[in-house]
Amino acid sequence: MTRVLFLSLLCLLVTVGVFAQTPPTPTNLTAVQVNQLGHASVKLAWHGPRGTWSFRVSRSANDTSHYQTIGTTGDTVFVDNMVVVDTAYDYYVKAVAGSLLSGRSNVVHIVITAPPPPTPPPTPTNLTAVLVPGGPNSWDIAVKLNWSAPRGQWDFRIYRSLNDTSHFLAAASTRDTIFVDHGVIPGSRYFYYVKSVAGNAQSGPSNVVNILVVAPPRPRGVIRGTVIDDSTSVPIRGVNMQFFRLAGPTIGCPPPVFTDSLGQYAALLDTGRYIVRANAMCSHNTQCYRPEYFDNCPEPACATVIVVADSSTFTANFGLSRPTPPSYAIVSGFVKDSLNHPLRNASVCLIRTIQEMNYLASLGFVPGTGEEEFALDGVGHTRGILWSGRTDSLGHYSARVISNRKYLALASKSGYLPQYFNHKATVETADTVFVTRDTTGISFNLFVRPIPNNSISGSVKDSAGVGVPSRITLVPARYGNPYPAPTVTRYGHTDSLGNFTLTGVEAGKYFVMAMPFSNFAAAFYKANGCGIIRIQDADTVNITGNVTGINICVKPVHHDGLALVRGTVRSTSNAIIAGVRVIALDAQGEVSSIGIADARGMYELNAVAPGLVTVVADYQGYIAAQVMVSVNVNTYNLDNVNVTMSPSSPTSVDGSGVVPEKFALDQNYPNPFNPSTKISYALSAPSVVTLSVYNVLGQEVATLFNGTSAAGTFEIVWNGKDNFGRLVSSGVYMYKLHATAGATEFTQAKKMLLLK
Numbered sequence: 001m002t003r004v005l006f007l008s009l010l011c012l013l014v015t016v017g018v019f020a021q022t023p024p025t026p027t028n029l030t031a032v033q034v035n036q037l038g039h040a041s042v043k044l045a046w047h048g049p050r051g052t053w054s055f056r057v058s059r060s061a062n063d064t065s066h067y068q069t070i071g072t073t074g075d076t077v078f079v080d081n082m083v084v085v086d087t088a089y090d091y092y093v094k095a096v097a098g099s100l101l102s103g104r105s106n107v108v109h110i111v112i113t114a115p116p117p118p119t120p121p122p123t124p125t126n127l128t129a130v131l132v133p134g135g136p137n138s139w140d141i142a143v144k145l146n147w148s149a150p151r152g153q154w155d156f157r158i159y160r161s162l163n164d165t166s167h168f169l170a171a172a173s174t175r176d177t178i179f180v181d182h183g184v185i186p187g188s189r190y191f192y193y194v195k196s197v198a199g200n201a202q203s204g205p206s207n208v209v210n211i212l213v214v215a216p217p218r219p220r221g222v223i224r225g226t227v228i229d230d231s232t233s234v235p236i237r238g239v240n241m242q243f244f245r246l247a248g249p250t251i252g253c254p255p256p257v258f259t260d261s262l263g264q265y266a267a268l269l270d271t272g273r274y275i276v277r278a279n280a281m282c283s284h285n286t287q288c289y290r291p292e293y294f295d296n297c298p299e300p301a302c303a304t305v306i307v308v309a310d311s312s313t314f315t316a317n318f319g320l321s322r323p324t325p326p327s328y329a330i331v332s333g334f335v336k337d338s339l340n341h342p343l344r345n346a347s348v349c350l351i352r353t354i355q356e357m358n359y360l361a362s363l364g365f366v367p368g369t370g371e372e373e374f375a376l377d378g379v380g381h382t383r384g385i386l387w388s389g390r391t392d393s394l395g396h397y398s399a400r401v402i403s404n405r406k407y408l409a410l411a412s413k414s415g416y417l418p419q420y421f422n423h424k425a426t427v428e429t430a431d432t433v434f435v436t437r438d439t440t441g442i443s444f445n446l447f448v449r450p451i452p453n454n455s456i457s458g459s460v461k462d463s464a465g466v467g468v469p470s471r472i473t474l475v476p477a478r479y480g481n482p483y484p485a486p487t488v489t490r491y492g493h494t495d496s497l498g499n500f501t502l503t504g505v506e507a508g509k510y511f512v513m514a515m516p517f518s519n520f521a522a523a524f525y526k527a528n529g530c531g532i533i534r535i536q537d538a539d540t541v542n543i544t545g546n547v548t549g550i551n552i553c554v555k556p557v558h559h560d561g562l563a564l565v566r567g568t569v570r571s572t573s574n575a576i577i578a579g580v581r582v583i584a585l586d587a588q589g590e591v592s593s594i595g596i597a598d599a600r601g602m603y604e605l606n607a608v609a610p611g612l613v614t615v616v617a618d619y620q621g622y623i624a625a626q627v628m629v630s631v632n633v634n635t636y637n638l639d640n641v642n643v644t645m646s647p648s649s650p651t652s653v654d655g656s657g658v659v660p661e662k663f664a665l666d667q668n669y670p671n672p673f674n675p676s677t678k679i680s681y682a683l684s685a686p687s688v689v690t691l692s693v694y695n696v697l698g699q700e701v702a703t704l705f706n707g708t709s710a711a712g713t714f715e716i717v718w719n720g721k722d723n724f725g726r727l728v729s730s731g732v733y734m735y736k737l738h739a740t741a742g743a744t745e746f747t748q749a750k751k752m753l754l755l756k
Helices: 002-019 354-362
Strands: 025-038 039-047 054-059 069-072 077-080 090-098 110-111 125-133 141-148 155-162 171-174 178-181 189-198 209-212 218-229 239-247 264-270 272-279 306-308 312-315 318-320 328-337 347-351 375-377 381-382 387-389 397-402 405-412 434-435 442-446 455-461 470-476 490-493 499-503 506-517 541-542 546-553 562-570 579-584 591-596 601-608 610-616 626-631 643-647 677-683 687-694 700-709 712-718 729-742 746-754
Touching: 025 110, 054 077, 069 077, 090 178, 125 189, 125 209, 125 610, 141 189, 155 178, 178 354, 218 272, 239 264, 264 272, 272 712, 306 312, 306 601, 318 546, 328 347, 328 405, 328 434, 347 397, 354 405, 354 601, 375 387, 381 490, 387 397, 397 405, 405 442, 455 470, 455 506, 455 541, 470 499, 506 546, 541 546, 562 610, 562 626, 579 601, 610 643, 626 643, 626 687, 677 687, 677 729, 700 712
Parallel strands: 218 312, 218 318, 328 442, 455 546, 562 643
Antiparallel strands: 025 039, 039 077, 054 069, 054 090, 090 110, 125 141, 141 178, 155 171, 155 189, 189 209, 218 264, 239 272, 272 306, 328 397, 347 387, 347 405, 375 381, 405 434, 455 499, 470 490, 470 506, 506 541, 562 601, 579 591, 579 610, 591 601, 610 626, 677 712, 687 700, 687 729, 729 746
């Protein structure tokens, strides 16, 4: 028996020896710098018999102590494209067979010198521009460019300027000598020139051409009619008539028209199929009549579709009915300080919900203005106020409001931080109050306003420079926490012109967010940016002393559709996330609707137009997430568009608790990569960190992390997508780490190569 076991073990050892042989060690490794088109690379070559193994290449920069694997190949030649001038590199190669490694090859050393300037490619000549049809419709127009140039290892880059020759920007790139520019606007003059581009080498510009874009007339028809009171037959003046195009040259919403003193309206419209809605408001805030779709229908699903043909006229008359008279209920509660002492003369307001403000805006109005807007103590300019009052000596208030509707409740007092019900610091996290009968217990505990001598001021404006009244939130740049205590997260409003100042701010770094009351999407501060909807794309502001000039640019919401999109926002652990900002973007990247996830994590997006829609969810402490849905022309309710958000903390890769001795950014691995790669970095102290990816033109492609982090070693995966979720093309990219720890700042960038 012992002999049998011995023979079996001997056979096993022989088998292992045959099938698990260590591969041979590579020899005669050489390294040569190769210069091409102004770029430097290193070509490695070595000797090694071919077999069932591959070769792993390792590299160290400026020392011989920190080698990293930079690639694996089945050949005996490898080209390292990710090298930097004036840097010394050491390389070695090992053969790899499964889990078995050979010994190291010899180590080669090379210092990268600046490559000679590349020979510029030939300059294009004879550039011409003509107008050509730009689409299936007779009025679609485009500009066709044509030029002369020999073909070779270069591209042609087209530069364009609008209405002058002072603002040329790169518009497109092609390998052909023809380009058709479909992104032109009738009535504008465009200037063009072309360059040949090969790597870092560029030719001179071609001749400059200009062309005035004039579109042929569009075929149109008319929808007209009269709007009357259903019970009295009296014409209704000032009714907002909206026209929703379901099919035709474009899908969307033309500008509305209003009825005159005789209740009459007329709209000149592009040909297509339309649904018409009548919205009658006594003011910007009160609906005198129920909205109605033609013909006598409360919902778009049962509306009569009107076909507008060229030179046609269709009559669509409306008889609107008044809503049921409201019933009322009493809402009451107390306002006290943090020690539960009553606060006398505190302001209490019951306000329209964010969802209601968004819905009224989708009807074509600017809601919450007029008698519903004024300045609140300790808050600022406020819109959508349906009831306001003050507390008595016991801190008590009592409000008579319309029942069977939802409200936001806000309490404020000079010298204290404002607070929403239920003890929430900001409007997006506030609990709604659904009033069906007399309701008690809607109470508040206000915190004394901090006294640090720091402040921040700025403005909220649209892209044209017009002020936009908004709510302002200072989100601490503290990683991984949704809104902290009210004494940390600061909240206030702008004035009626969009200007704001918040005083008594605790020193530190913050993200600054503006949430307009209606008609505009929320946005974060970013220098020279506009419409920054994701916190990870925003700049932080270091508030020490009096900080000024923090100007936030917001983008409008285009309510062009009829669909209601609904869903739930949850974390990867299936937990509900309340207060998430949800935005719908159309195929052109324009904002088509906005919403907020409530305490149940549920959101609604009103007036979404047909087409491909991207639903973006953003909230501090989480990575912005998005889902894409297709809204069909005849779809008016789209449910279960659910979004899952991941915590935005980088993954710690060192569980030992040992703090790194210095800041460092490692080479990504794998590199080259497809489709994803890992980026590791080390922080020797708690830091405010930004890790971003840039293209070779220096344009930001993706923000991988923007927040604060503890000391340690971390790893982030880049999936090869940009900030809008689109896969980027093959090529060289830079990733840059910027970390600030007190007075210490660390910045380092490295190259990586995406190959598809």
